[in-house]
Amino acid sequence: MTILVFGKTGQVARELAALEGTECYGRDTADLENPVACAALIHSKRPEAVINAAAYTAVDKAEEEEPRATTINGAAPGAMARACATLAIPFVQISTDYVFDGGGDLPWQPEDRTAPLGGYGRSKLAGEQAVRTALGTHAILRTSWVVSPHGSNFVKTMLRLGAERDALNIVADQIGGPTGAAEIAAACHAIARQLIGDPAKSGTYHFSGAPDVSWADFAREIFARSQRDCTVTGIPSSEYPTPAQRPLNSRLDCRATETVFDIPRPDWRETLTDILKDLGARS
Template identity: 45%
Template sequence: MTTPALKILISGQHGQVSRALQQQLADLGELIVLGRDQLDLTHPEQIRQQVRTQRPDLIINAAAYTAVDQAESETELAFAINATAPGIFAQEAAELGVPLIHYSTDYVFDGSKDTPYTEDDPTNPLSVYGNSKLAGERAIAAAKGQHLILRTSWVYSNHGRNFLLTMQRLLQEKPELRIVADQIGAPTWAGTIATSTRALIERWQAGHAGAWGTYHLTARGETSWFGFAQAIGEQLLALDKPCALLEAIPSSAYPTPATRPLNSRLDCSRLLREWQVAQPDWRTALRECLAEQG
């Protein structure tokens, strides 16, 4: 028995997760991908109009304001995109009676816990960005519709601006690089997020959905930004490309406008238990991502 084709509305067009979703979900039905030219997320009425016009079977909000440091001076814009817009999507999805999938972040936590964070741990963002994402989570929950809020961390891909591409460039341009070593988390490939999202959609379509709500979705394992940079450097050396010497430094030696959590580890066991969706180890996913570069 074949499952019916879906009409899926995806907000965001050129972002890392959106690009991966477009590739991963293309054969599930009709994808309505709305970038900035088609949808200004700072205008709630545009969001309402698009959802009511398109009447999708599923909404995926893959758009976000992700300039973490810039958000400290652009509070209003960050909250409009990360908090108000997701709430509008959730209200419209609830009105239509369709699910909403939304992506959030490890930055809703303050990083003071010694072990990986579970979905039940208290939130306490340290930055405007983190606060805006948490406000978005709460706005979605308040709409009381079917939703999945997927918290992820340290997202990278072969597109856009991210740690992987920045490191690949700098490691070949500089003789030495100083990289923060006391922030711990799981680098998560956008391809992994998209693959997991597809698995969740397929389980929902097949009538095997777990409980709706908030889940953690990152690669398995953990490392520091320094460890992530080392892994990227190892790949360059394997290709006989130049690679800078790396020096491990504390966060205090690299001050930024926004404070980052020292512990960004997320416990993803609930997603596996409720939806039977497992994640690859971060090194395995990194190798897959790098293989796509050719």
């Protein structure tokens, strides 16, 4: 089986590259700022399924570059999905909790009303809508708080800051599920394979690590497991202003993903242990 993957250097793409039957392509081959080229690659390669693990992820910068973000996160996935629909092959699109406004304290259901707070969320929602409009076999997999030994992410930032300082103020009113890139890659791979045999499983799904936690408590666990002596003080988001507003409630209800695809929520504490071992940090 050949699964074409858009993305080569990102956290999830690097994990997908290690899985059987995947062929990963970076922007040197198919730049997502050129949606036509992305569709052309699919037509030329004629894979059995496609996973889009490439995206514009600079949340704050998207406030200034929303048109560019929307091309990459919206128009490109739409072109990919239409190409896949033409070839009658499944398309898996990774999306985000940022399509919601973060209100309340209940986990978001896949069918809940979307209301992005900023340019990044709007660009990702545009991608979701374009994929659905293509009317092909597809899965939109929303996830949150991606972490891994690769690239830039919260775990690596905390390890760096914890080595430099003995105390940190970390946001405590944003709640979500840290999710390992390796687990996301495995989920996307399994979903693509299942959709080949059962297109009726098409739809929108959620996948995030459990249990839900605040950024502050996640940081405390990182320091405890890596034996860093760094005190964490929880603060409200209002005391840590950023150009783009973050959702306070990023809890995702993942039951449909387990029911339909037999993929349970991963325990982020186990994921963290694996990341720390990979990075050579004590755990």
